[in-house]
Amino acid sequence: MRIFLIGFMGSGKTTLGRRLATKLAYPFIDMDKEIESHINMSIAEYFKEYGEEAFRKIENEVLKTSTYPESAIIATGGGAPCFYDNLDWMNKNGLTVYLSLSPKALAKRLVNATDERPVLKNLKGDELECFITEKLKLREAFYTQAKLTIKGADQTPERFSAILKEGNYLK
Template sequence: MKIFLIGFMGCGKSTHGKKLALKLGYDFIDLDHQIERNLGTSIAAYFAEHGEQAFRKLESETLKTFNYPQNCVVATGGGAPCFFDNMDWMNANGLAVYIQMTPLALARRLEHGKEKRPLLKDLDEAGLVAFIEHKLAEREADYSRAALIANGINLTADDLRALVLSHP
C-alpha cells in the first residue's frame, strides 16, 4: 500500500511520515528530497531560477513516475495535491491522508524556518498568518479530497497508524 501524506507546509508530513513508516514497517519517501536529489540543487534555488510553474510540472512528473516500493509512506510537497491531476492520481494509486491544521498553528511551526521556504521568507508574523489563511482557503478543496483527514494538533504516529489501518 502507498500512503500519501498531504497538507500545508509545516503540518508534519515528513516527521509523521517517517514515524508512520517505521510503525508499519514500510519505506519512507520524502518527495521534496527526491526532487532535490534528482536536480542536484535545492527546491528554493530551482524555484527562484525557474519559477513556480516549472517546479509544479517537475513535482507532478516526479510524483507520477517515481519507482515506489510496494509498501511506502510518501510525504508530498504542500502544493502537490493542488496542481494538475495530482490529487486524482494519488487517490487512484494509494491512500491520501490530509494532515489538517489551523493557520495560526501552522504559522507558529513555520516562523523559525522561513528562510528555507521560498514562499514565506519575506513575511512578518501577521503576513505569514494572512498568507497561510489565503493559501489554505485556495487549497482546502483539493486537500479535503483525501480519503482520510487527520487533525495535526497533538497527532501521534500511533494515531495516524490507527486511522490508516481503520480505512477499508
C-alpha cells in the same frame, strides 16, 4: 498500501510521516527529497533560478515517474495536490491522507522555517498568518478531496497507525 500524505507546509508530512513509517516498518519517501536529487539543487535554489511554474512541472513529473514500493509512506510537498492532475493520480494510486491544522497552528510551526520554503519567503508575524489563512482557503478545495482527513495538531505515529489499522487501510 501506498499512503500519500498531503496538507499545508508545516502540517508534519515529513516529520510525522517519517515517524509513522518507522512505526509501521514501511519505507519512507519524501517527494521534495526525490525532486532535489532529480534537479541536483535545493528547492529554494530551483525556485530562485527557474520560478514556481517550472518547479510544478518537475514536481508532476517526479510524482508520476517515481517507483514506489507496494507499501510506503510518501510525504508530498504542500502544493503538490493543487497542480495538474496530481491529486487524481494519487487518489488512483494509493490512499491520500490530509493532515489538517488551523492557520494559527501552522504559523506557529512555520515562523522559523520560512527560509527553506520559497512560497513563504520574507513573510513574518501577522503577515505570515494572514498569508497562510488565504492560501489554505484556496488549497483546502484540493486537500479535502483526500480519502482520509486526520488532525495534525498533537498527532502521534501511534494514534495515526491505530487510525489506519482500524480503518483497515493497511492492506
